[in-house]
Amino acid sequence: MTDHPFTSHREAALTLLNGAYRLSRKAGQFLGQLAVDDSPMSEAQADWLAKLLDRAGLPPLAAGETQ
Structure with a gap:
């Protein structure tokens, strides 16, 4: 779907x-x-979202979004 990191957790979700x-x-x-x-x-929550994105083969969140 996208090769660029997600800019928000809402977009990733x-x-x-x-x-x-x-x-x-x-x-x-x-x-x-x-x-x-x-x-x-x-x-x-950030760790769990990162795992879900990884398992789906999607890019991670952009740096700093997990804070």
């Missing part, structure tokens, strides 16, 4: 939710929360 990626219910709920909540992610 929506890409995962709208794509044909295999997600658990828990992952879907997590991504839905990220899609609507603009508050900064915790380190644990």
Whole structure:
């Protein structure tokens, strides 16, 4: 879909939710929360999102977005 890092966690979450990626219910709920909540992610949330993006073969978040 894109070769460039995602500029926001919302953009990354929506890409995962709208794509044909295999997600658990828990992952879907997590991504839905990220899609609507603009508050900064915790380190644990950033790690989980990074893992989901990696598993889907998508680029990571842009540097600094995880803070």
